Amino acid sequence: MKNTRTVLEIKNVSKSFQKDQKHTQCVLDNINLEVSENEIVALLGRSGSGKSTLLRMIAGLVDSSFGSIVCNDQPVTGPCPDTSMVFQTFALFPWLTVFGNVSFGLQALGLPASEVNRRTVDMIDLIGLSGYADAYPKELSGGMRQRIGFARALAVEPQLLLLDEPFSALDIYTGHKLRQDLLELWEKHYIKTKSMILVTHDIEEAVMLCDRVLLLTGSPGTITDEFKIDIPRKTRTQENTKLWVDTISDTLNHKIALTATQL
Numbered sequence: 033m034k035n036t037r038t039v040l041e042i043k044n045v046s047k048s049f050q051k052d053q054k055h056t057q058c059v060l061d062n063i064n065l066e067v068s069e070n071e072i073v074a075l076l077g078r079s080g081s082g083k084s085t086l087l088r089m090i091a092g093l094v095d096s097s098f099g100s101i102v103c104n105d106q107p108v109t110g111p112c113p114d115t116s117m118v119f120q121t122f123a124l125f126p127w128l129t130v131f132g133n134v135s136f137g138l139q140a141l142g143l144p145a146s147e148v149n150r151r152t153v154d155m156i157d158l159i160g161l162s163g164y165a166d167a168y169p170k171e172l173s174g175g176m177r178q179r180i181g182f183a184r185a186l187a188v189e190p191q192l193l194l195l196d197e198p199f200s201a202l203d204i205y206t207g208h209k210l211r212q213d214l215l216e217l218w219e220k221h222y223i224k225t226k227s228m229i230l231v232t233h234d235i236e237e238a239v240m241l242c243d244r245v246l247l248l249t250g251s252p253g254t255i256t257d258e259f260k261i262d263i264p265r266k267t268r269t270q271e272n273t274k275l276w277v278d279t280i281s282d283t284l285n286h287k288i289a290l291t292a293t294q295l
């Protein structure tokens with residue numbers, strides 16, 4: 033029987049930012065979302081619809097104004113130990129080597145040095161950066177830098193990996209290779225991560241990689257549409273997913289146009 037343990041449960045979450053002394057901006061409204069073990073979920077929406085804000089709220093980096101977020105059975109009230117994030121811009125520490133970057137989160141956990149060392153070396157190998165432990169990010173290509181970003185996030189063994197457009201700054205080939213490598217690590221359980229949420233603007237990427245694609249639309253943003261991609265991941269091709277891509281694209285464009293008329 034399929035394991036359907038819930039890794040993330042978001043209930044009635046809203047978020048407003050204080051713009052100045054008199055004005056607040058409501059960015060997200062009444063978000064409800066469950067993510068199960070063994071799932072990859074995509075979040076699509078226009079720029080500014082609140083996708084990154086939602087990821088940061090799940091990570092506990094931003095407070096929600098209303099509602100509840102529970103990750104791995106624990107309410108998220110601050111930085112969440114069961115999640116980690118990979119960013120579009122890599123967000124590496126340029127003054128640290130590959131080893132320093134990858135071990136950063138492990139050191140913050142206060143683990144013994146021998147454990148930090150072992151897990152960092154293992155993760156550097158697993159992500160395909162063997163031989164580069166002493167290199168600095170500026171000495172490496174964009175694809176290799178993003179591998180550091182993934183290794184840093186995965187080293188702390190998050191249950192839920194939060195991906196904020198992690199492939200969009202890479203060329204098509206490099207992005208494709210990194211996606212395939214990540215999938216392989218996940219499907220073969222070489223990493224402890226159970227589930228992932230991917231924020232992307234690339235509908236094809238979402239359909240090829242994810243079990244479900246959610247649309248965050250409206251102003252303030254809310255989850256308005258869900259598409260279950262029920263073709264086994266391994267058998268997906270551009271041809272047999274084209275209908276999904278076209279349907280999602282049409283729905284998204286329609287919703288964005290609708291929102292524009294309401295603003």
Ligand SMILES: Nc1ncnc2c1ncn2[C@@H]1O[C@H](COP(=O)(O)OP(=O)(O)OP(=O)(O)O)[C@@H](O)[C@H]1O
Nearest residue numbers: 049050051059077078079080081082083084085086
């Ligand atoms: N810390 C903050 N303070 C004030 N406003 C914020 C803050 N963070 C985000 N916002 C506002 O919230 C809205 C949503 O931003 P967010 O970055 O979540 O959108 P997004 O959907 O991820 O956009 P993109 O696709 O361009 O990355 C924007 O209007 C942004 O200006």
